[in-house]
Amino acid sequence: MKRHTNTLGRTTLVLASATLAADMSMAAWAEYETLVAMGYPAPKEGELVHVPPTMAALEEADLHPELKKVIRRGYDLFTNTQQLRGENVFNDMNCSSCHLGEGRQPFSAPIWPAAIILPNFRGKNQHVNNLEERIAGCFAYSMNGTPPEYGSDDMLALSAYHQWLATGAPMYPDQPIYGRGFPAPERPEELSYARGEQGYLDNCAICHSEDGSGLYEDGEYVFPAPWGDGSNNWGAGIVRTHTAAGFIKNNMPLGQPLSLSDQQAWDIAYYMTRQERPQDPRYTGDVEETLEKFGPTFHKNSSYGEVREHDGHRLGDHANWGEKGEEVKPWNVGQSRFEDMED
Ligand code: HEC
Ligand code: HEC
Secondary structure, X not given: OEEEEOOOOOEEEEOOOHHHHHHOOHHHHHHHHHHHHOOOOOOOOOOEEEXXXXXXXXXXXXXXXXXXXXXXXXXXXXXXXXXXXXXOEOOOOOHHHOOOHHHOOOOOOOOOHHHHHOOEEXXXXXXXXXXXXXXXXXXXXXXXXXXXXXXXXXXXXXXXXXXXXXXXXXXXXXXXXOOOOOOOOOOOOOOOHHHHHHHHHHHOHHHHOOOOOOEEEOOEEEEOOOOOOOOOOOOOHHHOHHHHHHHHHHHOOOOOOOOOOHHHHHHHHHHHOOOOOOOOOOOOOOHHHHHHHHOOOOHHHOOOOOEOOOOOOEOOOOOOOHHHOOOOOOOOOOOOOOOOOOO
């Protein structure tokens, strides 16, 4: 077993086998034991297992007080992104609405992997991205907004939070990362919109409401909107059916992860991703044309442009940008890089 220890005394383990996991720090082991007891898979042989430090550990850490302030600010922006509403955020989401457990939780797209695998080539925009650009992507699509400037205080704070969560993890690991992303269960042979709708009404509507608009209480969002104007736009990763199925299976209903069958999770994902939401910021003015350009890299996995059977509605065929209207364009979308670099 290889073991990387950092100054915080936290450990990143490269497990030779799951049975060797007893070598983990007590706290880390307790966290993984809980996950396995809940039904999540145990780490597989050769997987990189990393337990990100908590905010409590930050207070104990031997870091410059100014850096601690910036990391705290990043945490605050990540968990209460609504403070940037109207400026960078134009829907009802916080980053932590999808990245549960403050961005630390396995199988809920923990965010620290981005800090150790980037800079790297990204298929979605076909060039090499760094951490800031990855964060900017979630602002443009998942938050239906426009990102803080590269190098700005808010961007620095968010990057610092991501990087700090990666403390002790090896840079450019040559192993798969345990619990990364929203891994989808195996796709069942047949998906049903009607079953998905019923499943949503039975398991989800109590919090997210029947019409998918979430729940507002005393002017504050309690439950985010899985579709509609308050939700992510058509360019967000979670509109891909398999990503939605993985998110739902591993994380919802809140507090009862893994309680739905694979068929239920996929049917509900199928239903949820066939509802309207703000337009993809890459929209060219025409769904067909947008599909031609971004089908191969992205929309082949979403229902964008499909005609809904029960009412004949063509998904994404509109110029509704949600709260940001037509005026606010995410400045990072379509920005190419290294065009003058020779092969
Ligand atoms: C609507 C849901 C949603 C919201 C809100 C959201 N994200 Fe994401 N995020 C995703 C999805 C989906 C992925 C891709 C996961 C995958 O590919 O399996 C992702 C991936 C990421 C990654 C890359 C993780 C990795 O493993 O490389 C980072 C970093 C990230 N998001 C940061 C943020 C930040 C910062 C915010 C807030 C500004 C945010 N996200 C808001 C859904 C969301
Ligand atoms: C007990 C209330 C509750 C139930 C039931 C519930 N959710 Fe959620 N859901 C939440 C909360 C709260 C969040 C945001 C997480 C956070 O802020 O910690 C969330 C986040 C989400 C998100 C990501 C953000 C967004 O709005 O797009 C999706 C998608 C989602 N839930 C879908 C579902 C589905 C599908 C079901 C049913 C299988 C479900 N939820 C059941 C409370 C619930």
